[in-house]
Amino acid sequence: MWGAVVVGVGTAGCVRIRDMLVPLPGSPAANLSVKGFISRRSLDPHQGVSQISAEEAVTREDIHVAFVCTENVLHEDNIRTFLQAGKHVCVEYPMTMSYRAAVELWDLAQKKGVTLHEEHIELLTEDFKALKREIQGKILQEGTLHFTGGALKPGFGFQAFSGIARLTWLVELFGDLSVAAATMEEDSGNNYSKMTAKLLTSDNRPLTWIEERGPSLPRTKNINFHFETYTLTQIPAAPRGDVGLFMQDLIHFSAKLTGQVSAEELHKEKTRVLHCLELAERIQQLALKK
Ligand code: NAD
Numbered sequence: 001m002w003g004a005v006v007v008g009v010g011t012a013g014c015v016r017i018r019d020m021l022v023p024l025p026g027s028p029a030a031n032l033s034v035k036g037f038i039s040r041r042s043l044d045p046h047q048g049v050s051q052i053s054a055e056e057a058v059t060r061e062d063i064h065v066a067f068v069c070t071e072n073v074l075h076e077d078n079i080r081t082f083l084q085a086g087k088h089v090c091v092e093y094p095m096t097m098s099y100r101a102a103v104e105l106w107d108l109a110q111k112k113g114v115t116l117h118e119e120h121i122e123l124l125t126e127d128f129k130a131l132k133r134e135i136q137g138k139i140l141q142e143g144t145l146h147f148t149g150g151a152l153k154p155g156f157g158f159q160a161f162s163g164i165a166r167l168t169w170l171v172e173l174f175g176d177l178s179v180a181a182a183t184m185e186e187d188s189g190n191n192y193s194k195m196t197a198k199l200l201t202s203d204n205r206p207l208t209w210i211e212e213r214g215p216s217l218p219r220t221k222n223i224n225f226h227f228e229t230y231t232l233t234q235i236p237a238a239p240r241g242d243v244g245l246f247m248q249d250l251i252h253f254s255a256k257l258t259g260q261v262s263a264e265e266l267h268k269e270k271t272r273v274l275h276c277l278e279l280a281e282r283i284q285q286l287a288l289k290k
Helices: 011-021 054-059 072-084 099-112 126-135 164-174 245-257 263-288
Strands: 002-007 032-038 065-068 088-092 116-119 140-149 177-187 192-201 206-213 220-227
Touching: 002 011, 011 032, 011 245, 032 054, 054 072, 065 072, 072 088, 072 099, 088 245, 099 116, 099 263, 116 245, 126 164, 126 220, 140 164, 164 177, 164 206, 164 263, 177 263, 192 263
Parallel strands: 002 032, 002 065, 065 088, 088 116, 140 206
Antiparallel strands: 140 220, 177 192, 192 206
């Protein structure tokens, strides 16, 4: 069994506790056992699980794993603390708010001989799988992915990082990308922001990624992908899968802990995560350039 602690009990942290208490039977996630949670607040037991201090968590020998579920800006320090203590870490995306920090943390994980995993539930949705099947083998001419959503909460960082799930979609669909230009419009009085990134595929096809946020905006993704022979303007509708997204991620993470994920797959995932963080950092630099 792998003893685990959950750091940050917001939406994601509560789901992590719930899923470890009732894992999918017979899956590697059944090897995880939640021992406590860490919070900046002083909280009563949650789902029967008690609060413990970070100091206790890093020293306890029956705690092998930390789930980092805080706001994005706190991920880096929390990951480092647990990796230093020789614990495996599962962090909700985005891993860090800079490319360099992620490289350093991955080096640290390797040095300590532990697993560092970044959750990407957006790749596990049936919608995404249907979209990927739909465009397989087709050659993109140009495209746009326009995300809208409510105002960003404090601590979630620049849009290219907080929205890395959308960037990860684009990289998974169209391969490695580069950044040609990026802009940012902001109306802080009205909590409104719009980031536009002009990306290029490896054969120089333009892809535009927009993250638009404001209090009255619906949470939705609009696509417009032009291929040689047709245009796709809607994400194919697909029924939800039987296993929840966070549970699927938990199974994938625990499969890594039990050595069931090949070195080739681990390398591919790490390369993709770092590529997306590098793109996010470049977009931020260009968008915020005066
Ligand atoms: P959240 O706002 O619910 O929680 C974020 C942090 O705020 C947590 O550390 C939580 O302990 C703290 N918090 C929550 N309520 C609080 C309160 N009343 N007082 C003080 N602190 C409080 O955010 P979240 O949705 O759980 O996101 C956490 C991480 O998970 C982020 O990195 C996010 O990108 C990632 N993530 C979330 C989802 C999701 O569906 N929620 C999906 C994918 C990734």
